[in-house]
Structure formats: C-alpha cells, structure tokens
Amino acid sequence: MLSPVNPPRRIAHLDMDAFYASVELLRYPQLKGLPVVIGGGRRRLDDALREHHADLPLHEIPVAAFPVLKDYTGRGVITTATYAARQFGVGSAMGMMKAARLCPQAILLPVDFDEYRRYSRRFKAVITDIAPVMEDRGVDEVYIDFTAVPGGQREGGRVLARLIQKSIFDATGLTCSVGVAPNKLLAKMASEFNKPNGISIVQPDDLQTLIWPLACRKINGVGPKAEEKLAAHGIRTIGELAARERDWLVSTFGRSYGAWLHDAAWGRDERAVVTESEPVSISRETTFERDLHAVRDKAELGAIFTRLCEQLAADLARKGYRGKTIGIKLRYDNFQSVTRDQTIDHAVQDAATLRRVAGQCLKRVDLSRRLRLLGVRVGSLTPVEAGVPLPSAPVAADFERKVQAPSVKRSSSAIKKQLVSGSLF
DNA sequence: TCTGGGGTCCTTTTCCTT
C-alpha cells in the first residue's frame, strides 16, 4: 500500500476518436459527413484514383470517383464505419456483402495501416513528451501513469488530460477521449463516458454511482460469452456482479476468472502501466478468396503456404526475433479452426525451416475438407542480438522440388492419398 | 449469406518421465 505521503495513483486511458476514419478524412476531407466504410480493399486507393485524376491533389478528387460498397466483390468485413454509415445499420465486423445490401452507396476505403501507424507514432510521441510512463495498447489506445507527472493530480487529472488532448490535436488534427481513474480498469471504462473529445474523471468514491449501473460487458475482459453466462445467472450490471459472493463466482467461473470478475466489479486493479514488453508470438494468416481444397487446389495452396512462411520470416528478421515453436492454423469452410504446433530444439528465423516444420504440422490435420484460411505462427521467441547475422536459405525452390517432381511419376490416386493425408506438404 | 488479421492469456488435454 502507498504511504500517506505518496500521491494517490492516477491512471489515464486515452482512446483516439474514430481513429481510422478520422485519419482518412484528413486525407480526403471531401468525404466528411458521407457514409464511409473502411475495410476489405487490397489495393492502394490513391493509385486507383490517380489513374483518372492524375492532375488533382487528393482532397480535390470528386466524390463520384470513389469506389462504393455495392461494387465490392469478395470476402471480408468492415473494419470501421463513419457515423453516417452506421445510420444504415452498418458496423464494425459486419460482412461486406451484408453491409452492401444495407448501404450500397457507402464509399469504401481500403485499410491503410501504414498511414494509421504513422499517425499513431505521432500522437504517442506527443504524449511521452508530456508524460513519459505510457503503455502501448495498440494503434489508437494507450494507458498513461499521471501519478508523478507535474500537474497530474490537479482536478483529479483533468488538467493534464486537457493539455494532452490539446497537444495531440495541434500536432495531428485528431481528437481523443480520456478517462482518468485510480487504475487501468476504471480508466478504460471512464474513457468511454464522454466520447468524442471528452474527459471523464473517476474517483474511488464514484464506484457505486458511475460504475455499478453499467452492463457487465463494459468491463474490459468480459466478452460475449461471459456476458451470456452472467445473464443466465441473472447478472446484468456490474453492481449485480459486485453483489455476488466471491466464492460463488469462483465456483461458477473458475478460480482465476471468478476472482478476477469479483475484483473488477469492486473496481480493484493493481496492474502497473507497462512501458516495455517483448512479443510472445508472431504470425501471418490469410483468408482465401474462395474455399480451397488440398487436392484440387494444391498448387495455389502450396504457393500461399510458401508466401506466408516468407512473409513471417521477413517479419521475424525485421523485428529481430527467432522462435522455436512453429505452428499452423487453418479454418475449414464451416468456420471451425484447428491449430497444430511443434517445438524444435533451437530457435530459427528462416523461411525454409519455418516451412518445413509448419509442413510437418499440416500432416497432422484433416485435409479432406475445404479450407477458408491458412496461417503460420512462431512462438517461444528470443531476441536476435544486434550484429549477429543469420543464415538464410531459399524456400520456394525447396518446395517445388518436393511437391512438383513426384507428381509426374505417381498415379493420381496415390497423389490424392498423399495430399489428403497432408504428406505432400 | 455470412463471419479479417494480429495478438495475449487462460484452461484443458495429452504426453512424457519418474
């Protein structure tokens, strides 16, 4: 516990408002107020637009030139939608085809992660200049420890929150919402109270009035499954959750999760703001344009598999990691997923080894059913010391030799057997 | 008619060793 001379912990959660859409509107201000959805696209939109409007700056390209949802073909989900698009019932995680029926005229922008990352770095740099203890929680969210920052205690943190908000807006033109509370759990909830461009302060005494009336789902860590199970026991609000015996929650939800639920309902959370962390795993996966079959689409599948391994190897090299647990993930046409992995005796980074071990994993799954997704993963990571070069080996050639050469000699039924059992991978 | 990609963490199951 803190001694009385220490200031009380003040933790902020900062959440950028409609981050992706706001970044896009900085680039294409002519779309302001229109229904816009972001997602799906694979091609740089700028390039497509420029084919017909090479002479115009981006912000002068006419609205009519932008692609619309009804012309989209393929799979994929909406990553985010502007408020104008939400009016039509379109929302995050919705399938594109369904969204196209609800709002065919919505403008469709492809996701441009590089651009969002650039803005992410900019707003985070603004924050750490003011308050250095910041925890990265993804591209558009951070926690900040206000406790020891000059001014961090004034008005419960409101003064510092206002300064950060203004500094971010001045540097990027983007707005954000901030919640300040005694811990991360409450700060996260507080940042949602007053969106967009709001500040909310939660003090320890506010638990009953501000937190307990909220739905359990508002707790970061209670998802759809837990919500459903809680509801089945008649628990809908955080206050109702807090009223349950800790022992009952433990026996109903398990030792770890039950105890955590109880703590969360009572606003208890001692987690520190963590400024540095190492990744646990790195992966690449892709959903195919259409479902693929191991026999009929073997060439296509093999090429995708090789490419995933190469991309993963490049990611590992760029980020400076090796890993010794290599695995695959696949999703069948009925959306059921399976994973297989294998730990080898030394950490590796090269595409050829990844492909060889991942190929072994593929032999252990049912490949007679149609597939919609394939992924490759590396875990048990260790950082590569700077300046130590790693051997690299070709990967595609190795695959071609193993898979394509025998297909000339063997009978088609033999190949089919092999493929179904996965051994040709 | 559908349902992305990249992560973390936890629980349960399985396998191996003693």
Place this chain on the structure above:
DNA sequence: TCTGAAGGAAAAGGACCC
C-alpha cells in the same frame, strides 16, 4: 515387468482485445 500416481511441458482450443 506391469501398473498407476504425480508433475511438468507441450499442445490444443477458446475467449477476448484492438
């Protein structure tokens, strides 16, 4: 030699988050 218990590590699955 067989069998079972115990414990740990690895594997598999699933919930959750952005």
